[in-house]
Amino acid sequence: MRTLLTGNYAVAEAVKLSRARVIAAYPITPQTTIVEKLAEMVEKKEIDAEFIRVESEHSALAAVYGSAVAGLRSFTATSSHGLLYMYEMVWWVANARVPLVMAVVTRTIGPPWNIHTDHTDLLTMRDSGWIISMAENVQEAFDLTVQGFRISEEAGLPFTVGMDAFQLSHTAEVVDLPSQQDVDAWLPERRQPYRIEPEDPVTVGCIGPNEYTAKLRCNMAREMEKAKELVNRVDEEFGKSFGRRYGGLVEEYRLEDADYAVVMTGAWSGDAKDAIDMLRKEKLRVGMLRLRYFRPFPQKELRKLLEEKEVLVVDRDFSMGHMGILGIEVSSAIGDITNVIAGIGGVDVGVDDFKMMFRKFADKKLRKIEWWPEEMFL
Amino acid sequence: MVAGGDVSMKIDELPRRSSLLPGNPSCQGCPHAIGLKALSVLENPVLIIPAGCTTIIAGIHPKAAFNVPVLHVPFASAAAVASGLAASYRKEGVEASIVVWMGDGAADIGFATLSGAAVRNEDIIVVVSDNEAYMNTGIQSSSTTSWKARTTTSPGGKSEEKKDLAAIMLMHRIPYAATASVGYLPDFINKLKRASEIDGFRFIHLHSPCPPGWRFDSSKTVEIARLAVKTGAWILWEYSGRFRITSPSKPYKDGSKRVPLEEYIKTQGRFKGLSEEDVEEIKSKIEEQWKFLLAFEEIFR
Numbered sequence: 001m002r003t004l005l006t007g008n009y010a011v012a013e014a015v016k017l018s019r020a021r022v023i024a025a026y027p028i029t030p031q032t033t034i035v036e037k038l039a040e041m042v043e044k045k046e047i048d049a050e051f052i053r054v055e056s057e058h059s060a061l062a063a064v065y066g067s068a069v070a071g072l073r074s075f076t077a078t079s080s081h082g083l084l085y086m087y088e089m090v091w092w093v094a095n096a097r098v099p100l101v102m103a104v105v106t107r108t109i110g111p112p113w114n115i116h117t118d119h120t121d122l123l124t125m126r127d128s129g130w131i132i133s134m135a136e137n138v139q140e141a142f143d144l145t146v147q148g149f150r151i152s153e154e155a156g157l158p159f160t161v162g163m164d165a166f167q168l169s170h171t172a173e174v175v176d177l178p179s180q181q182d183v184d185a186w187l188p189e190r191r192q193p194y195r196i197e198p199e200d201p202v203t204v205g206c207i208g209p210n211e212y213t214a215k216l217r218c219n220m221a222r223e224m225e226k227a228k229e230l231v232n233r234v235d236e237e238f239g240k241s242f243g244r245r246y247g248g249l250v251e252e253y254r255l256e257d258a259d260y261a262v263v264m265t266g267a268w269s270g271d272a273k274d275a276i277d278m279l280r281k282e283k284l285r286v287g288m289l290r291l292r293y294f295r296p297f298p299q300k301e302l303r304k305l306l307e308e309k310e311v312l313v314v315d316r317d318f319s320m321g322h323m324g325i326l327g328i329e330v331s332s333a334i335g336d337i338t339n340v341i342a343g344i345g346g347v348d349v350g351v352d353d354f355k356m357m358f359r360k361f362a363d364k365k366l367r368k369i370e371w372w373p374e375e376m377f378l
Numbered sequence: 379m380v381a382g383g384d385v386s387m388k389i390d391e392l393p394r395r396s397s398l399l400p401g402n403p404s405c406q407g408c409p410h411a412i413g414l415k416a417l418s419v420l421e422n423p424v425l426i427i428p429a430g431c432t433t434i435i436a437g438i439h440p441k442a443a444f445n446v447p448v449l450h451v452p453f454a455s456a457a458a459v460a461s462g463l464a465a466s467y468r469k470e471g472v473e474a475s476i477v478v479w480m481g482d483g484a485a486d487i488g489f490a491t492l493s494g495a496a497v498r499n500e501d502i503i504v505v506v507s508d509n510e511a512y513m514n515t516g517i518q519s520s521s522t523t524s525w526k527a528r529t530t531t532s533p534g535g536k537s538e539e540k541k542d543l544a545a546i547m548l549m550h551r552i553p554y555a556a557t558a559s560v561g562y563l564p565d566f567i568n569k570l571k572r573a574s575e576i577d578g579f580r581f582i583h584l585h586s587p588c589p590p591g592w593r594f595d596s597s598k599t600v601e602i603a604r605l606a607v608k609t610g611a612w613i614l615w616e617y618s619g620r621f622r623i624t625s626p627s628k629p630y631k632d633g634s635k636r637v638p639l640e641e642y643i644k645t646q647g648r649f650k651g652l653s654e655e656d657v658e659e660i661k662s663k664i665e666e667q668w669k670f671l672l673a674f675e676e677i678f679r
Binding site: 017021022024048049050052053054055056058059062063064065066067068069070071072074088089092099196197198199200201202203204205206207208212 | 422423424433434436437438439440442444445446447448449450451452454455457458459460461462463464465466467469470472473474475490491493494497498578627
């Protein structure tokens with residue numbers, strides 16, 4: 001069914017169609033309407049789930065940790081300060097190898113107070129052991145949420161769906177909404193490494209020898225590595241059933257014959273693609289590698305697809321004292337890159353900006369690390 | 379000899395099996411190890427343990443000191459994790475007694491979590507085994523540390539009041555709240571039993587004297603726990619629709635029946651060097667607490 005949905009409502013629909021059984025969340029702009037929609041669905045019995053109205057984000061993730069450990073498909077969502085407030089649980093859930101899905105509607109971190117998008121909040125999850133994806137549009141936010149349950153449950157790792165504040169969360173787009181029957185046929189029964197149940201005297205999370213911690217981390221690292229193949233396979237199988245494939249860990253856009261490759265992620269990639277189309281007409285061979293996943297990180301794809309290209313990484317985040325976070329990540333795989341920092345705190349960056357940016361890049365007029373647009377930072 | 383009626387219990391009524399196994403790594407004279415034995419009266423227990431002394435008592439991988447399911451969780455999260463488990467079990471029709479066993483530290487740092495779960499009337503039992511300081515990290519002052527008690531972060535004696543956690547929890551309008559003491563195990567067991575027959579959020583505040591933390595000999599845990607009750611410094615009560623001072627504390631409604639407070643205080647290193655004025659001040663605080671609870675008993679008959 002084709003219908004008009006905002007990103008937040010699309011995620012709520014995906015949670016419903018994935019038959020999540022327990023939802024716990026605390027409201028924060030711009031994530032709030034996901035929570036409101038799900039609460040409404042639960043109350044109207046459109047979804048057979050419990051909704052736990054927790055008193056904080058720390059408790060939101062703690063509660064779904066409990067419900068997931070007990071064996072039920074569970075979901076939460078947050079943004080920015082909410083994510084930071086639950087940060088301890090972010091790590092605990094991953095290290096405990098519990099499958100669950102969380103949506104992170106990306107929002108900048110204060111002060112100053114600001115509810116608009118950048119990607120710094122999501123990227124604080126980088127080292128924690130979550131599989132981290134990022135949507136470009138509302139349809140993809142929906143698809144990633146459904147796929148997230150499958151990937152998470154197969155990998156035994158938690159899964160997060162990132163999407164930009166307002167540009168996706170509150171912007172209505174036409175979405176192809178699959179039927180319950182089709183999602184049921186595609187999404188297998190929940191599976192997980194262990195459960196906490198009465199009369200089964202399992203102890204989880206106790207103190208152990210140091211080697212015990214080290215082994216668990218190594219297992220986790222290996223599972224995360226295997227998740228690369230899993231993400232690509234799930235993307236392919238989803239494509240077979242629903243007719244949409246994105247390319248797995250990365251999406252290529254007019255990349256093959258490009259002299260200049262732009263690496264970026266999130267909603268603004270759509271504007272950048274428009275800019276690429278325009279520049280192509282002007283015979284400038286630009287293409288894009290869109291990161292759909294930060295973790296696991298697609299080193300192999302980057303090395304292969306960006307070989308012998310001039311690479312510009314456009315970051316909507318910054319690691320203080322260094323460079324853009326995607327810049328760091330991409331350099332770790334392919335070495336020398338140029339890094340633009342733009343759109344911080346939700347500053348609008350449109351098609352014209354990207355056109356000018358990519359043109360300047362091709363003309364070698366960008367600094368190695370350039371805050372965009374230059375005149376704002378004089 | 380224990381005073382009062384329903385605190386007595388025949389030996390064959392005591393739980394046969396302990397969910398806490400012998401040979402666990404608790405300290406000598408540990409009050410938690412005493413209190414945890416009482417959990418054996420619960421059917422299908424699932425134990426949630428935030429960071430604290432009981433994290434250690436639960437044993438070191440690959441061994442485990444409990445023969446019931448145990449989920450270790452971050453410090454402030456316990457009542458929320460328990461809420462999630464309760465939601466799943468409810469959905470799946472799984473019968474379980476979910477017990478959060480925490481110290482006063484977890485109750486401090488997780489106070490919002492505790493309050494949120496109480497407001498939602500989650501179907502869980504929370505026991506705060508209160509040794510009146512952060513003992514697992516080495517005796518630092520907590521919200522429930524007594525006024526003037528010396529801890530490593532209040533070396534000159536705590537300057538703030540002791541928080542009445544159980545009364546605060548009661549004010550959440552939960553169906554069951556009680557205080558208990560490791561010195562009166564049958565009373566604690568009976569309270570756990572009654573709590574287990576009620577649905578919703580149940581809270582028990584267990585007084586747990588800690589030998590190294592309070593600085594007394596490890597053979598005296600029960601004796602000191604009882605002195606706290608006999609001097610009136612720790613008052614046992616129960617609310618489940620009505621509020622009542624429970625048996626071990628009943629005789630001490632009458633102040634003249636109480637053992638002199640000095641008997642309790644002098645046994646503990648943490649109160650060493652208190653002036654006479656300080657002791658009198660503590661006595662007046664205890665008197666105030668009695669007035670408060672007796673008024674409650676009057677109101678919630």
